Amino acid sequence: METLDYDATQAVLQEHGLDRPEGVGFSFCDPSRNRFYDWHDHPYHQLIYAYAGATQIEADRARFMLPCGRSAWIPAGVRHRTMIASWDYVSLYFDPVAVPDREARVRILVTGPMMHEMVMHARRWPLGVGEQDLLSSSFFRTLGLLCGEWLQAELPLCLPGANNPAITRAMDETLRDLGHVSLSDAVRAAGMSERSFRRAFFRETGLRWQAWMIQARMLEAMGRLAGGGRVTDVAADAGYASLSAFAKAFMQLTGETPTAYRSRVRKPVRL
Numbered sequence: 001m002e003t004l005d006y007d008a009t010q011a012v013l014q015e016h017g018l019d020r021p022e023g024v025g026f027s028f029c030d031p032s033r034n035r036f037y038d039w040h041d042h043p044y045h046q047l048i049y050a051y052a053g054a055t056q057i058e059a060d061r062a063r064f065m066l067p068c069g070r071s072a073w074i075p076a077g078v079r080h081r082t083m084i085a086s087w088d089y090v091s092l093y094f095d096p097v098a099v100p101d102r103e104a105r106v107r108i109l110v111t112g113p114m115m116h117e118m119v120m121h122a123r124r125w126p127l128g129v130g131e132q133d134l135l136s137s138s139f140f141r142t143l144g145l146l147c148g149e150w151l152q153a154e155l156p157l158c159l160p161g162a163n164n165p166a167i168t169r170a171m172d173e174t175l176r177d178l179g180h181v182s183l184s185d186a187v188r189a190a191g192m193s194e195r196s197f198r199r200a201f202f203r204e205t206g207l208r209w210q211a212w213m214i215q216a217r218m219l220e221a222m223g224r225l226a227g228g229g230r231v232t233d234v235a236a237d238a239g240y241a242s243l244s245a246f247a248k249a250f251m252q253l254t255g256e257t258p259t260a261y262r263s264r265v266r267k268p269v270r271l
Contacts, residue, residue, distance in 0.1 A: 002035045009038040017127050018042060018093070025094045025140030026127040035084045044093040045101065046074040047147060048082075049111060049119045051090070055083050056223070059106040061161035065219040067254075068226055069264060071109045071119070073151060075101045092122055098144035101151070108157040109150050118143050156253060159216055162204035166190040170197065170209075178217050179239040183209055218253045221246075225262040234258070 004012065013019045016028065021044045048057075049071045057064045057072055058081040066072045074080055076096045111119075122143065125136045162168050173189035174181050186209055187197045201209050217238040224234045235246035235258070250258045 004035065004038050006038045006040075009040050012037070013040060013042075021093055021095075021127065023095070023127075023140075024098050024137045025092060025122070025144065026125055026129070027123045028091045028093065028126060029123065030084060030089075030091070032084050037082050037084070039079050039081050041077050041079045042074070042093065043076055045076050045096055045099050045147075046072075047092045047094070047119070048072040048074070049090050049092075049116070051088055051116075051120075055089075056219075057082050057106060061163065062106065063159040063161065063219075064106055064108055065157045065159075065222050066108060067157070067222050067261070069111055070155065070157070071111045071115065071150075073101075073107045073109055073147070075104045075106070078104060078106060080106060090119060090123055092119060092140075092143070093127075094140065094144050094147070098141055099147050103151075106158075107151060108155045110153040110155060115146070115150060118146070155255075156215075157219065157222075159219055160205035160207060160212065162201075164200055164204050166192055166197075167201055167204045170201070171212075174209075174213055175216060178213065178220055179237050181213065186213075214249055215253065218250055221250065221258070222254065222261065225258060229262075231258045231262060 010019070012032075018028065019042075021042075025044075048066065050066050050068050055066050057066055057074070059074075059078060064072060109115075118139075122139065125133075125139075129136075162171060167190060170186040170190040174186050177185075183194070187194050190197050190200075192200065198209065201207075201212070205212055207215070221234050221238050224237070225231065231246075232243060235243050238246060240246035240249075247257055247259075250256075250261070254261060256264070
């Protein structure tokens with residue numbers, strides 16, 4: 001995995017003109033693979049649609065899993081980091097005027113058949129093509145209006161972060177060994193009493209540590225399943241002795257079984 005620093009990330013944005021966008025909207029397909037971009041933001045809203053594989057997007061105090069067949073919405077001006085691994089995706093950029101977003105936060109969205117078809121069709125208009133074209137302008141305006149509706153269908157594929165250094169240490173310890181970590185391990189890493197830790201963790205994340213840990217396990221499991229991992233192996237590595245318990249937890253977060261998810265994300269998407 002190639003990790004870019006701030007200057008290298010800015011150089012890539014400048015190379016592709018993403019720092020000086022024009023028009024109502026345009027598409028961009030990053031040819032890079034196995035690359036981790038440093039913190040940056042865009043003048044335009046960004047919609048990322050993953051049609052093969054899965055990846056993660058990190059924003060302020062939150063980490064998001066973007067699985068195959070879903071989309072990520074990154075508002076203009078929101079700092080984030082993106083890992084480009086072995087996955088295929090397309091990004092659409094919108095003038096903020098075309099898609100007002102008062103919440104200004106990253107979200108993972110359901111991608112229905114209409115969104116899929118429109119996003120894939122929009123690839124015909126990369127930056128520099130169609131700025132003055134009535135068809136492209138009308139298309140992106142319409143798609144922008146639909147994005148405003150789709151933003152209401154948010155998926156809970158986010159892992160909250162923290163500002164408190166002690167809680168951050170506990171999170172890092174938890175993520176190091178998700179399959180076997182315990183509450184006592186997290187408390188020890190934080191250097192706090194268990195009572196103080198529980199209160200501080202909930203104050204920082206809005207979740208109990210156990211719920212946060214389970215969500216982290218599911219996000220990691222999604223990535224491994226998208227990479228071809230066997231459901232039984234992924235469940236065991238996630239710390240589940242019972243396959244049914246793993247399937248139940250996975251279903252609660254994603255809305256589908258691990259087997260169905262693995263089958264869907266491993267199936268080639270019609271382009």
